[in-house]
Amino acid sequence: xxxxEVQGIGKHxxxxxxxxxISLTLEKGEALAIIGSSGSGKTTLLRCLNFLETPDAxxxxxxxxxxxxxxxxxxxxxxxxRKKRLHFGLVFQNFNLFPQYTALQNVMLAGExxxxxxxxxxxxxxxxxxxLESEANALLAQMGLSERAGHYPHQLSGGQQQRVAIxxxxxxxxxxxxxxxxxxxxxxxxxxEVLRVLRALADQxxxxxxxxxxxxxxxxxxxxxxxxxxxLVVEEGTPAExxxxxxxxxxxxxxxxYNA
Numbered sequence: 008x009x010x011x012e013v014q015g016i017g018k019h020x021x022x023x024x025x026x027x028x029i030s031l032t033l034e035k036g037e038a039l040a041i042i043g044s045s046g047s048g049k050t051t052l053l054r055c056l057n058f059l060e061t062p063d064a065x066x067x068x069x070x071x072x073x074x075x076x077x078x079x080x081x082x083x084x085x086x087x088x089r090k091k092r093l094h095f096g097l098v099f100q101n102f103n104l105f106p107q108y109t110a111l112q113n114v115m116l117a118g119e120x121x122x123x124x125x126x127x128x129x130x131x132x133x134x135x136x137x138x139l140e141s142e143a144n145a146l147l148a149q150m151g152l153s154e155r156a157g158h159y160p161h162q163l164s165g166g167q168q169q170r171v172a173i174x175x176x177x178x179x180x181x182x183x184x185x186x187x188x189x190x191x192x193x194x195x196x197x198x199x200e201v202l203r204v205l206r207a208l209a210d211q212x213x214x215x216x217x218x219x220x221x222x223x224x225x226x227x228x229x230x231x232x233x234x235x236x237x238x239l240v241v242e243e244g245t246p247a248e249x250x251x252x253x254x255x256x257x258x259x260x261x262x263x264x265y266n267a
Contacts, residue, residue: 008071010035010214011183017064017077018051018238025051027238029065033183036212040219040229040246044261048238049218053185056216057095058088069094069182096176096184100191102168104160110171111156114143114178121179139178146174150204166197170204184208186217222265226250234258 011033018026026048033039041049054060056067058075061083067075074091076082104113118139122128128135147156150170160168169189176184189205190198202224208215209228219225225232225246232249234242234257242255253259 009033010037010070012068013056013065014068015065016052016055016062016067018048018055018060019063025238026055026062029238029240031233031240031243033214033216035214037230038209038213038215038217038228040217040225040232041235042219042222042225042232042249042261043235043241047235049235050187052235053097053187053216053218056183056185057097058092059097093179094182096179096181098169098172098176098184098186098189100188102160102165102172102192104168104171104175106160109157109159110147110152110163110167110174111140111143113160113171114146114174115139117175117179118142143174143178146177147171149177150174151200164197165193166200169193169201173201173204173208182214184213184215186215186219188218188220190219190221222250222262234261236261 009032013029013031016026016029017024029052031039041052043049051060055062062075062077064077066073066077073082074094105116108116119136122135122139144153144156147153150173152167152170152174155163155167163171186205190201193201198221202221205215205217205224206228217225217229227246229246231243232246233240234249234255236257242249242253242258249258250262253262
């Protein structure tokens, strides 16, 4: 059984159909790259998976648990959405760090908020904080940011801020780590440091979905590539199949324009 199963996801904004019958699977430890032009629906798909947008149709299943069924109101309770989001760690294009918190505090914050909801929080507050701080420091070390733990976002470069955002997403131990164009807000010289982190995560068999315009990265790192156009999955396969030997005319045109 696949870790993630998406069947027939659809999404409208007003009269505009943004996603049309999107289906995909993802195995544990697999890295899936999603490519396509602006407006193809890539970001909307990630936001639907993270329940930041509400799909109009289809189902989303993780580890055999149906998280969403557009035909079943029992899966659509607003109160359950935050818990369902814990399956997906989402790294945005523009970092979205809290400016009033240090790098370490940004990484710890979600864990602390969740811990505060537990009935034994006050009793075990010190131990919980110590554990979360240790885990956050380990993640910052993994991102090469140990010496920046006490720095605020404005004291960090764009590449460093994005690595903090990745550590923050990893802190909640999601089943699937999702990236929405993680280098699009970075200068070219800072892009490489974020891509190196993603390569390391892929080498560690972190389950990932990466919306990206970095074709070399998609070719070299992804296990599979999915090409979207007009809200549809047009083609999917291995990097060699999709990038080097695309079958569909729309895929061929996109790659030709990209490489022009």
